[in-house]
Amino acid sequence: MIDAATATEPTTTARGLRITGAATATPTALPRARSRRPLPRGLTAGLFGVGAALPEREIDNQHFADRLDTSDEWIVRRTGIRTRRWLAEGEPLAPLAAEACVAALADAGRSADEVDHVIVTTITPDRVTPGLAPEVARLIGAHGASAVDVNAACAGFLYGLDQAAALVETGRARVVLVCGAEALSRLTDTEDRGTAVLFGDGAGAVVVAAGELDRGVARFVLGCDPEQGDLLYADNEDRKLRMEGREVYRHAVARMTEATTQALEASGLGVDDLDLFVAHQANSRIIESAANELGVPHEKLAINVDRVANTSSASIPLALAQAERDGLLQPGATVALAAFGAGFVWGAGIVSWKERQYVCA
Ligand code: UT7
16 A cells, blocks of 8 residues: 555556556555445446556457468458457556556546445456556555456456445445456467467456446346366466367357346346347357347347457456447446356346446445
8 A cells, every 4th residue: 555655756657547656655554444334225236437448559360360371351250350459568467457447437437536446357467466456456546445356267347247236235335446357468379370369458447336226237147167167278387278169159159148048037127128238259150149049139239359359358348338439338228248258157147337327425
């Protein structure tokens, strides 16, 4: 924590982010823990702001066609991916995550010192320990917040969102940042055409807080099948993502379809009630197959895998931010979220999008 007496003046990072304290400051002035009173009845957790950040460096499909036995035509036809962003060699992920969080807070009209808890979902923290979340809290100036990393692979954002909603609804936190941040380029085997073309880096964040909401962040359906763990993994020695693509594809469609159906049932809704279906962006064919099985029409699909590739747990908040920019998300919209990843772990949930303009104090 930052000691006001020894903290440096705010500095601006290469990405334009203002950092409000020194990493090496003496830990003498701990901020007071926030009061955690139960919410008044009738309040529920909702989404109030969204932010996204992508690295500068763009890697198009031709990059791989120049180096591997592949082509832009194959990649687009089989995955829908046209381009992706990668961090530069040695570039840290935390500032990118912080940029997404700062944008989400601005969008929600909240300041960093109101944040009680920071959840960063990631499989690629900058260091083994500490995790990414404490560094993100420091970079954005959320000095009173607690902070934790969640690793649930590509389903991480939904697991984080579920935890954030639970914290808010039990009164254990008032304002929670959930940020999916990934640097999958670090785990990509650039020699393997079967996986090299699939992954991208990026960060997306949402602000979860309490409001008088009809739906908010409704209860999620989360699942896990550890028997399938060897179909998609990266181990400590190799540190590269290995995948049985066809099998993972099959499971991804089945689990996301099943979980979304269960989430709709649990919410008392039908597919026709949905304004948008935002699935994990691994492959446009997977998203379209799941949508076909659910009966969601194409115009209600959020797809940005063409621009960012598979960014694991960052993919859903990045897709939400893109969908809003594209005019697909209006305040009050009913949205189904679904994700699937290594573990296998998966989840789905029905949320309302910025259902109210205000956040309860
Ligand atoms: O984020 C976590 C969840 N991840 C996913 O959901 C990913 C799931 N899997 C997929 O998206 C797809 O399975 C892939 C995109 C990975 C592969 O697409 P596919 O249509 O399932 O292809 P495939 O693995 O069945 O391979 C078909 C052919 C093979 O050649 P042969 O054996 O038919 O001669 C592959 O060797 O395509 C070949 N291939 C390629 N060819 C050109 C595989 N990768 C490439 C490539 N360029 N990059």
